[in-house]
Amino acid sequence: MEGENMVPHGGDGEGEQVSETEPFQQMQKLVVGYALTSKKKKSFLQPKLEVLARRKGIYFVAIDLNRPLSEQGPFDVVLHKLLGKEWQDVIEDYQQKHPEVTVLDPPGAIQRIHNRQSMLQGLADLNLSDCGGSSIFVPKQMVVLKDSASSADKVVEAGLKFPLVAKPLWIDGTAKSHQLFLAYDRRSLAELDPPLVLQEFVNHGGVMFKVFVVGDTIKVVRRFSLPNISNCQKAKVDGIFQFPRVSSASASADNADLDPSVAELPPKPFVEALVKELRVLLGLRLFNVDMIREHGSKNVFYVIDINYFPGLCLKPFVYCYAKMPDYEQVFVDFFHNMAQAKQNNRHCNL
Numbered sequence: 001m002e003g004e005n006m007v008p009h010g011g012d013g014e015g016e017q018v019s020e021t022e023p024f025q026q027m028q029k030l031v032v033g034y035a036l037t038s039k040k041k042k043s044f045l046q047p048k049l050e051v052l053a054r055r056k057g058i059y060f061v062a063i064d065l066n067r068p069l070s071e072q073g074p075f076d077v078v079l080h081k082l083l084g085k086e087w088q089d090v091i092e093d094y095q096q097k098h099p100e101v102t103v104l105d106p107p108g109a110i111q112r113i114h115n116r117q118s119m120l121q122g123l124a125d126l127n128l129s130d131c132g133g134s135s136i137f138v139p140k141q142m143v144v145l146k147d148s149a150s151s152a153d154k155v156v157e158a159g160l161k162f163p164l165v166a167k168p169l170w171i172d173g174t175a176k177s178h179q180l181f182l183a184y185d186r187r188s189l190a191e192l193d194p195p196l197v198l199q200e201f202v203n204h205g206g207v208m209f210k211v212f213v214v215g216d217t218i219k220v221v222r223r224f225s226l227p228n229i230s231n232c233q234k235a236k237v238d239g240i241f242q243f244p245r246v247s248s249a250s251a252s253a254d255n256a257d258l259d260p261s262v263a264e265l266p267p268k269p270f271v272e273a274l275v276k277e278l279r280v281l282l283g284l285r286l287f288n289v290d291m292i293r294e295h296g297s298k299n300v301f302y303v304i305d306i307n308y309f310p311g312l313c314l315k316p317f318v319y320c321y322a323k324m325p326d327y328e329q330v331f332v333d334f335f336h337n338m339a340q341a342k343q344n345n346r347h348c349n350l
């Protein structure tokens with residue numbers, strides 16, 4: 001097969017067409033060691049991604065969790081999404097011993113967004129003054145560590161208004177940590193299971209925006225969300241209600257016929273400025289932000305959630321429904337830029 005011999009060592013050449021006009025690119029081999037759950041591996045490491053990557057000399061190699069990390073590789077990049085203190089220690093120790101390897105992302109930074117309190121800290125203080133009048137907020141929220149019954153007084157003291165969204169404090173990759181409730185009144189708080197955060201529900205017209213960030217690339221998509229809660233409902237309804245997972249990718253609202261004032265994407269310069277600040281604040285390169293526009297306003301936005309290296313593709317192997325459009329090419333470009341930067345560095349140090 002034409003070009004077959006040009007596959008750099010480490011590649012199996014399967015099903016790929018490497019152009020002979022790109023010899024320079026092929027010299028820059030980048031080995032990405034990955035440590036992902038099997039679910040994440042299936043959804044992320046799609047054949048299309050691997051083929052596109054290989055054409056640019058980027059190879060994905062599974063990390064063997066039963067062997068010392070330092071004995072594996074060598075890797076240029078370690079891409080990981082695994083939970084637990086044990087893994088965090090392994091990766092921290094590895095990063096110290098191998099500062100030349102890019103770890104995506106630093107475990108300390110990931111840990112910060114696994115707690116729904118620290119996740120949103122510092123966001124309201126970001127300097128976004130020059131953004132055409134758009135502003136960013138986080139909903140008022142408080143943490144309940146134990147005994148949610150006695151938290152009712154604290155909720156009132158803190159000035160939080162019902163209905164409140166109750167979210168598990170810790171995100172640990174389980175379905176339970178994404179199990180949310182809407183609490184309409186004080187009494188219903190006793191039924192909740194701490195530790196959790198109680199967050200004011202913000203009416204936003206039933207549409208939210210998912211801002212995906214991969215290095216320097218930003219993509220924004222619309223998804224359906226929860227409908228507004230009217231004053232009448234607020235007055236009449238009581239108790240707690242389990243949230244449906246309305247914002248899952250199958251509920252993409254990109255092609256729906258929506259009220260333009262609700263559906264209009266947040267202004268591009270505003271999103272760019274926000275992401276620029278967030279990269280620094282969070283110390284992450286792979287994340288997404290869930291944003292909503294306060295209903296009735298044009299440019300008042302709230303961040304309600306941040307996810308590390310989120311799901312990018314749904315129903316892997318049946319078909320890849322891209323949650324982040326074109327994520328395969330975006331990741332390849334991201335890694336390719338990294339390879340080039342490494343190569344340039346090497347030349348500078350010669």
Ligand SMILES: Nc1ncnc2c1ncn2[C@@H]1O[C@H](COP(=O)(O)OP(=O)(O)OP(=O)(O)O)[C@@H](O)[C@H]1O
Binds near residue numbers: 167203
């Ligand atoms: N404060 C809020 N006001 C209005 N709606 C909210 C609020 N918080 C959450 N929601 C709705 O609930 C959904 C789930 O909330 P959130 O994104 O915080 O949970 P999650 O479990 O972290 O979700 P994900 O699957 O994105 O990780 C949101 O996408 C949005 O539709």
Ligand SMILES: O=P(O)(O)O[C@H]1[C@H](OP(=O)(O)O)[C@@H](OP(=O)(O)O)[C@@H](O)[C@@H](O)[C@@H]1OP(=O)(O)O
Binds near residue numbers: 171311312
């Ligand atoms: O599994 P899915 O494809 O739904 O992806 C979800 C992802 O799980 P994954 O990392 O195993 O892919 C979640 O990660 P954890 O917070 O649980 O670590 C979180 O990022 C969700 O926001 C993603 O759902 P989405 O917001 O995109 O609908």
Ligand SMILES: [Mg+2]
Binds near residue numbers: 290306
């Ligand atoms: Mg979310």
Ligand SMILES: [Mg+2]
Binds near residue numbers: 305306307
């Ligand atoms: Mg989340």
